[in-house]
Amino acid sequence: MTDEPTVPQGYATTLFDLAGRVAVVTGGGSGLGAAIAIGYAQLGVTVVVADVNAAGAEATRATIAEQGGQATVAMLDVTSRDQCFALADAVKRDHGRVDILVNSAGSAFRSPAEDFPEDKFNFILDLNLKGTYFCCQAFGGVMLGQRKGSIINIASIGSFVGYPWASAYLASKGGVLQVTKGLALEWRDRGVRVNGIGPTLMESPLTKAAGSTTSITADFIKARMLRPRLGLPKELIGTAVFLASDASELVTGHIVMCDDGYLTA
């Protein structure tokens, strides 16, 4: 009788295999979510592009279809808990399961803290933190039923360090870090892993809309970068694949930083 090899023949060849899995990507109609959705589809994942922006979501779906992948569009406002649960039911009905959830819907608002408008503070917390939480609850529930699934929350360097004129954003992303840890702890023994990705300042429509490429916020961040270069959305795909796949089986409750070394300084 021979002992089973420590690493069975072929084990590593399937570690990153995502073919046939089902992913929901919130905020998939733009920026980081769109890039991750397209990247997953290139690996054979069926992607549900969930967004409030119909045109953006449709553009991502069309790109995936042109590239030979599988995607559908779902209208979703992540700040509505009811809509999150309704979409989770619909995806389970239509696709049978949900293997991967990427929470990329989010926004930013710039203001000095002493003048930060209450409605804008609520808007950012509702979208970035509660929206992420509602989707974790809704799609995480489906995953718990399957006893398998991977949730990836888009966090930020702002989950760990401060920068000016972004106090609501910092509060929301600090919250995303702690929600990620809390849910990872509760769900580990039921097969669901919860992690995050912490990007540096990225080139995306959000960065342009928030004036981040030229604002006091962006100037502060840029002055502390190890090299003067924004991240590209496609540069997050590798980490999103790792966290979604069986290659990260022992990884849960962490934010994997894609910050070009920002937090080392």
Ligand SMILES: NC(=O)c1ccc[n+]([C@@H]2O[C@H](COP(=O)([O-])OP(=O)(O)OC[C@H]3O[C@@H](n4cnc5c(N)ncnc54)[C@H](O)[C@@H]3O)[C@@H](O)[C@H]2O)c1
């Ligand atoms: N751009 C950066 O520099 C950067 C850095 C770190 C983290 N992030 C985070 O990454 C995520 C994506 O940012 P991005 O740069 O791709 O932004 P983006 O504006 O390009 O895309 C965000 C998407 O979210 C969608 N969205 C907004 N509100 C929604 C809602 N209520 N329900 C569903 N969808 C909604 C938008 O329609 C849009 O398609 C955000 O959470 C952001 O905080 C961005």
